Amino acid sequence: MSIAKRKEQEKIEMHKRILDSARKIFLEKGYEQTSIRNIASEINYSPGSIYFYFKDKNEIFHELHKEGFRLFLSQMKALDIIEDPYERYKALGLVFIRFAQNHTDYYNLMFLVSETGKSEGEGFQIAQDSIEHLSGVIKQCQDKGRFQGLNNKYLTLMTLSLVHGICSLYCKDRMSGFFEKSSEELMLHGYETFIALIEKS
Amino acid sequence: MSIAKRKEQEKIEMHKRILDSARKIFLEKGYEQTSIRNIASEINYSPGSIYFYFKDKNEIFHELHKEGFRLFLSQMKALDIIEDPYERYKALGLVFIRFAQNHTDYYNLMFLVSETGKSEGEGFQIAQDSIEHLSGVIKQCQDKGRFQGLNNKYLTLMTLSLVHGICSLYCKDRMSGFFEKSSEELMLHGYETFIALIEKS
DNA sequence: TTTTCTATTGAACACTGTTTAATAGATTTG
DNA sequence: CAAATCTATTAAACAGTGTTCAATAGAAAA
Numbered sequence: 001m002s003i004a005k006r007k008e009q010e011k012i013e014m015h016k017r018i019l020d021s022a023r024k025i026f027l028e029k030g031y032e033q034t035s036i037r038n039i040a041s042e043i044n045y046s047p048g049s050i051y052f053y054f055k056d057k058n059e060i061f062h063e064l065h066k067e068g069f070r071l072f073l074s075q076m077k078a079l080d081i082i083e084d085p086y087e088r089y090k091a092l093g094l095v096f097i098r099f100a101q102n103h104t105d106y107y108n109l110m111f112l113v114s115e116t117g118k119s120e121g122e123g124f125q126i127a128q129d130s131i132e133h134l135s136g137v138i139k140q141c142q143d144k145g146r147f148q149g150l151n152n153k154y155l156t157l158m159t160l161s162l163v164h165g166i167c168s169l170y171c172k173d174r175m176s177g178f179f180e181k182s183s184e185e186l187m188l189h190g191y192e193t194f195i196a197l198i199e200k201s
Numbered sequence: 202m203s204i205a206k207r208k209e210q211e212k213i214e215m216h217k218r219i220l221d222s223a224r225k226i227f228l229e230k231g232y233e234q235t236s237i238r239n240i241a242s243e244i245n246y247s248p249g250s251i252y253f254y255f256k257d258k259n260e261i262f263h264e265l266h267k268e269g270f271r272l273f274l275s276q277m278k279a280l281d282i283i284e285d286p287y288e289r290y291k292a293l294g295l296v297f298i299r300f301a302q303n304h305t306d307y308y309n310l311m312f313l314v315s316e317t318g319k320s321e322g323e324g325f326q327i328a329q330d331s332i333e334h335l336s337g338v339i340k341q342c343q344d345k346g347r348f349q350g351l352n353n354k355y356l357t358l359m360t361l362s363l364v365h366g367i368c369s370l371y372c373k374d375r376m377s378g379f380f381e382k383s384s385e386e387l388m389l390h391g392y393e394t395f396i397a398l399i400e401k402s
Numbered sequence: 403t404t405t406t407c408t409a410t411t412g413a414a415c416a417c418t419g420t421t422t423a424a425t426a427g428a429t430t431t432g
Numbered sequence: 433c434a435a436a437t438c439t440a441t442t443a444a445a446c447a448g449t450g451t452t453c454a455a456t457a458g459a460a461a462a
Binding site: 032111112124127128131150151153154155157158160161162163164165166168169172174175177178179186189190191192193194196197198200201 | 233312313325328329332351352354355356358359361362363364365366367369370373375376378379380387390391392393394395397398399401402
Binding site: 007035036037047048051056057 | 422
């Protein structure tokens, strides 16, 4: 029994070793520039063996994809201590922006890389959770009288689009050239302009 | 003399033939799934010869990238007939959205594919032109009393972010799963929610 | 006619993701 | 203990990729 357990432990450890190596290279070089051979050689391993632990390159990617969302969701949930839902709503956008700044590579992996696997339920459930969390906060705002006359879903979509748009431009470095200020400042100013707008609603 | 001119004409034609083939495959399959060999075989040509006309794969991509922006800009400029700048502003967002719907592949190529070449002036001048066009329209709105107290640049950035966010979610198919309506409808509803918000400003 | 130039080719190089037969080592079974 | 089985690993192979380059055929210029 304990022999089998040790075996299993070793297997879990190898799984983790591969994932650690993959995370390092994926986040550093992005999806296309990461090769199975690179992941393997980083841990003095043979490329073929990786397929003993993962179905293919995409499965490794998806593991990290989920990892990123777990990290992201935890930062969203950390705002639950804020009592006022509208304050929480505003803070959520900032969490989004800060996440894109501090974990640009994760953000790319999570939102901007197109993998071959489409939006299949399994892997994207956690992404949907994030959206539903945002939707819930907006609902709480509406219950308290905010955003009257605006459809909850569309408002959710709009908020998400705005923040994601800001972060996309940032992550693809499409911001710095067009305005003089630093990209980080611009993100905040763009978001504040949005908040100033929604404030009057 | 006329011999040299004929030669040059043939060279231009070959250049165009390659680009036509590349456009077809790039827009159909995206950047990574398009190979030089595919582009060549489509026109019964040898892969190596492509490098006589283009420096590398990225140069072909950039040619199409610029092509997309020219098409995009022309659709923006078509709105110049609209007298009222605020009406023009609202229509600009719709042009963006419609462009993403009708030319999803161009949109991906132009805004979502990360090429190795960064934001070097040359290729991105035309992208900047689009932003400055938007900024100009917003300025005209402000001159007529709209958007008072809001910084022109930040408002430009925010508008761009919102519309680009909507289009990004659409192009990456991150929309359909989370809400029940069709993605095309959602884009419009999201944008209309934004307009309803800005209307009060 | 010979030389020079121009456009083209196929082969080669160093990569890529993935599959698979062979294998060595440990574990289980007879 | 020996034989059979299972488990994890490997190197080699396959089909694909972007790119380079020596060789070459054909036209133009000398």
